[in-house]
Amino acid sequence: MQGWSKTDIAKELGISIRTVYSDVKFLQKQWRSKREDLPDEFESKYRYIYREAIAAWLRSLEDKQVNTFENVQGSEGDVARIKAQGRTEGQSGNPALLAQARGALQDIEDLLGLEQKSEAGSTEDNPLYHKFILLPPKDE
Numbered sequence: 001m002q003g004w005s006k007t008d009i010a011k012e013l014g015i016s017i018r019t020v021y022s023d024v025k026f027l028q029k030q031w032r033s034k035r036e037d038l039p040d041e042f043e044s045k046y047r048y049i050y051r052e053a054i055a056a057w058l059r060s061l062e063d064k065q066v067n068t069f070e071n072v073q074g075s076e077g078d079v080a081r082i083k084a085q086g087r088t089e090g091q092s093g094n095p096a097l098l099a100q101a102r103g104a105l106q107d108i109e110d111l112l113g114l115e116q117k118s119e120a121g122s123t124e125d126n127p128l129y130h131k132f133i134l135l136p137p138k139d140e
Contacts, residue, residue: 006020006021006024039111042107042111043108043111043112046104046105046107046108046111047104047108049100049101049104050101050104050105050108053097053098053100053101053104054097054101056094056097057093057094057097057098057101060091060093060094060097061091061092061093062091063088063089063090063091064088064089064090064091065086065087065088065089066086066087066088066089067084067085067086068084068085068086069082069083069084069085070082070083070084070085071083
C-alpha cells in the first residue's frame with residue numbers, strides 16, 4: 001500500500017480514515033524510536049572496520065617468510081630428499097588497507113558531525129577529532 005492515500009487505504013481495508021491516521025502515526029513513532037539507535041550501531045561498525053584495517057595494515061608491514069622446497073634426485077633418478085630453503089622478504093605495507101581505515105574514519109566523522117574544519121583549517125587540529133576518532137575505544 002506504499003504510495004496510497006490514507007483515504008484509499010481506509011476504503012480498501014474497510015476501516016475509518018481516523019483509524020488509518022492513528023495507525024500510521026503509531027507506526028511512524030515506533031519506526032523513529034528504533035531509528036534513534038542507528039548512529040551508535042553504525043559508529044561501532046565503522047570503528048570495527050577501522051580497527052581491522054589498521055591491524056591488517058600493521059600485519060602487511062611485517063617481514064614475510066618465504067619457503068621453497070625442491071626435490072633433489074638421487075643417483076638412480078628417484079627423489080632422494082627434499083631440499084628446503086627459507087628467506088625473509090621485507091614488506092612496505094598495503095596502501096589499500098590504509099585507505100580503508102581512512103574511509104572508516106571519514107564515515108565516523110560524518111556520522112558524529114566532526115567534519116567541520118577548525119579555525120586552523122584542519123580536522124587534525126580539532127581536539128574532538130583526536131578524542132573520538134583517533135583513539136579507538138578500549139576493549140573491556
